Amino acid sequence: MAAAELGIITRKDEHYNGKMTLLVVLSCMVAAMGGIIYGYDIGISGGVTSMEPFLKKFFPEVHTKMKEDTKTSNYCKFDSQLLTAFTSSLYIAGLVASFFASSVTRTFGRKPSILVAGASFLAGSALGGAATNVLMLISGRILLGVGVGFANQSVPLYLSEMALPRHRGAFNIGFQLCVAIGVLSANLINFGAEKIKGGWGWRISLSLAAVPASILTLGALLLPETPNSLIQRSNDHQKAKSMLQRTRGCEDVQAELDDLIKASENSKTIKHPFKKLMQRKYRPQLVMAIAMPFFTQVTGINVISFYAPVLFRTIGLSESMSLLSAVMSAGMVGTCATFVSMLMVDKLGRRTLFAIGGIQMFVSQVIVGSIMAAELGDIGGIRKGYAYLLIIFVSVYVAGFAWSWGPLGWLIPSEIFPLEIRSAGQSVTVAVNFLSTFGIAQSFLFMLCHFKSGIFFFFGGWVAVMTGFVYLLLPETANIPIEKMDGVWMGHWFWNRYVGQVREDSD
Numbered sequence: 001m002a003a004a005e006l007g008i009i010t011r012k013d014e015h016y017n018g019k020m021t022l023l024v025v026l027s028c029m030v031a032a033m034g035g036i037i038y039g040y041d042i043g044i045s046g047g048v049t050s051m052e053p054f055l056k057k058f059f060p061e062v063h064t065k066m067k068e069d070t071k072t073s074n075y076c077k078f079d080s081q082l083l084t085a086f087t088s089s090l091y092i093a094g095l096v097a098s099f100f101a102s103s104v105t106r107t108f109g110r111k112p113s114i115l116v117a118g119a120s121f122l123a124g125s126a127l128g129g130a131a132t133n134v135l136m137l138i139s140g141r142i143l144l145g146v147g148v149g150f151a152n153q154s155v156p157l158y159l160s161e162m163a164l165p166r167h168r169g170a171f172n173i174g175f176q177l178c179v180a181i182g183v184l185s186a187n188l189i190n191f192g193a194e195k196i197k198g199g200w201g202w203r204i205s206l207s208l209a210a211v212p213a214s215i216l217t218l219g220a221l222l223l224p225e226t227p228n229s230l231i232q233r234s235n236d237h238q239k240a241k242s243m244l245q246r247t248r249g250c251e252d253v254q255a256e257l258d259d260l261i262k263a264s265e266n267s268k269t270i271k272h273p274f275k276k277l278m279q280r281k282y283r284p285q286l287v288m289a290i291a292m293p294f295f296t297q298v299t300g301i302n303v304i305s306f307y308a309p310v311l312f313r314t315i316g317l318s319e320s321m322s323l324l325s326a327v328m329s330a331g332m333v334g335t336c337a338t339f340v341s342m343l344m345v346d347k348l349g350r351r352t353l354f355a356i357g358g359i360q361m362f363v364s365q366v367i368v369g370s371i372m373a374a375e376l377g378d379i380g381g382i383r384k385g386y387a388y389l390l391i392i393f394v395s396v397y398v399a400g401f402a403w404s405w406g407p408l409g410w411l412i413p414s415e416i417f418p419l420e421i422r423s424a425g426q427s428v429t430v431a432v433n434f435l436s437t438f439g440i441a442q443s444f445l446f447m448l449c450h451f452k453s454g455i456f457f458f459f460g461g462w463v464a465v466m467t468g469f470v471y472l473l474l475p476e477t478a479n480i481p482i483e484k485m486d487g488v489w490m491g492h493w494f495w496n497r498y499v500g501q502v503r504e505d506s507d
Contacts, residue, residue, distance in 0.1 A: 016164065016255055017248060017252050018164050018256075019248070020249075021247060023247055024247050030220070031114060031154075032175050032177075033118075033178065033212050034154075034178075035151075036185070036212040037147065037148075037182060037216065038179050039181060039182020040182035040186045043182065044186040044190065044206065045141075047186060047194075047205060048190065048202045051190075051194055053201070073449065076449035081446075084441060086134075086138060087141075089141045091148075091435075091438040091441060092434070093142040093146055094148040097149025098431050098434060100149075101150040102423045102426070103423075104116065105154050105157065106273070109229045111223050111229075113150045113151075113153060117154065118213055118218075120144070120150065121151075121213035121217075124142070125140070125213055126140075128141065129204075130203075148434075152430045152433070156175055157414060159174065160415050161227070161228040162226055165481040165482070169350070170343070172414055173338065173342040173345055175410060176407035176411075177335070177342055177407070179406075180331075184332060184335045188331065189204065190205050224247070228263075228419060231260050240260070241253065241257050244257055259484070263418060266419065267420035267422075273423065276420065277421045277424050277425060284492075285421070285425055286425075288413060289413050289417075289426075289429045290428065291466075293432040295405065295409070295469065296436075297433065297439075298462040299405050300455075300459030301406065328391065333398045333402070334402040338402045341353060341407050341408075345411070345478070350476060350478055351470060351474060351476050354470040354474070355467065355470070357401060358400075358405075359400075359467070361400040361401055364394070364396040364397035365397060365456045365459055365463065366457065368390060368394060369454065369455075369456030373452075413426065415477055415482055415485065416488075418483070473494060475495075
């Protein structure tokens with residue numbers, strides 16, 4: 001099978017006029033604050049659930065097992081469905097909110113969805129920081145989940161539509177870079193908050209999500225709407241053209257405007273976008289909308305993001321050392337690797353980064369699982385040298401994820417949908433992401449207890465499957481205008497039997 005047939009290189013010489021403008025950069029920086037909050041919420045939960053004052057107040061049975069029970073397996077000390085409900089309630093709320101967010105984004109625009117996200121984040125962080133019981137705690141997480149649902153629906157679309165095609169990958173990965181910065185910030189704050197005397201440091205950790213939430217909420221009031229959304233929601237093409245000229249920094253934007261108008265006219269004939277998404281000609285996009293977020297979650301990354309401090313405590317590290325290890329592995333390494341991805345994604349292409357990251361994650365997970373199987377029993381700790389070796393290979397794994405599936409799992413779905421099904425397609429992506437995340441978050445501590453070190457081989461197997469999936473079924477999408485993306489599927493060895501057949505039938 002030829003390389004071109006597999007989709008390794010699919011480039012076009014068509015480029016719209018335009019340059020990088022300050023308006024686009026500032027707008028995308030504000031919108032990407034949604035990523036910082038998402039990352040902060042992911043990172044903060046694992047840290048506070050390893051803090052003894054927090055566990056003692058809200059989850060006393062887990063605290064007792066950790067401190068006093070010498071008979072419970074190392075792998076089972078944190079196995080509590082109520083504790084996992086605290087983490088995973090955010091994602092089931094996000095799942096429900098994402099379907100409402102799709103209608104808001106399509107009907108009212110990307111900007112109102114971002115505003116709703118910011119307001120929900122503010123309310124959730126306030127409730128979590130002030131919590132006096134488990135009900136308040138989980139209610140705060142649910143409000144945060146509503147914010148994440150709206151942000152993950154609207155922000156990737158906003159970034160993809162504002163950026164020029166040749167910069168789209170870098171701008172969209174800016175969202176994932178902000179997620180990584182959010183995780184790093186959460187780990188640093190957890191590390192500092194744990195040292196506060198009096199046992200109330202966890203309140204600082206939960207409350208500080210209000211800082212980026214405030215920036216997002218205030219900034220959303222000033223954000224310009226995307227030209228795509230302006231055309232989709234009104235017939236005022238002159239207003240859209242004016243916005244396009246401002247965002248592109250040039251007067252001649254007619255070629256891009258014509259494509260946007262044509263795509264909008266097609267989209268307005270669609271009354272039921274979810275039903276339309278099920279048609280045969282959209283089969284490649286539907287498969288990617290489901291597969292990309294599902295595979296992203298079964299890489300096992302949330303094992304590290306949610307529970308890195310818990311995992312490091314499992315192998316016998318102290319509370320403070322486990323939080324510091326999480327800062328180094330899940331935080332700093334992830335942020336740096338995501339930045340590398342942002343610089344390289346439009347030069348090397350999506351498929352190359354997927355291949356490098358997949359191999360790296362698979363090898364490191366096998367090594368981590370092997371060390372834990374050989375060194376960590378049900379009782380007692382692990383020798384210090386092996387503990388540090390684990391931290392190194394966890395960091396290698398995080399780097400592999402952060403320049404492949406982390407950013408690209410969001411980028412690919414955001415750039416492959418035609419306008420008529422874009423909000424519906426993004427909604428499916430977000431919903432599958434939340435459903436998969438909820439399942440992993442809710443089951444991980446149970447799986448850790450029963451699979452023990454085998455859990456890393458379980459996720460490693462999935463990494464092998466998804467790397468093969470990308471090699472065979474994902475064509476290259478770098479540097480191709482969103483409104484011209486149909487040609488990518490037409491030229492693919494497998495998907496052309498779906499898209500090509502429909503095109504022939506309609507001719």
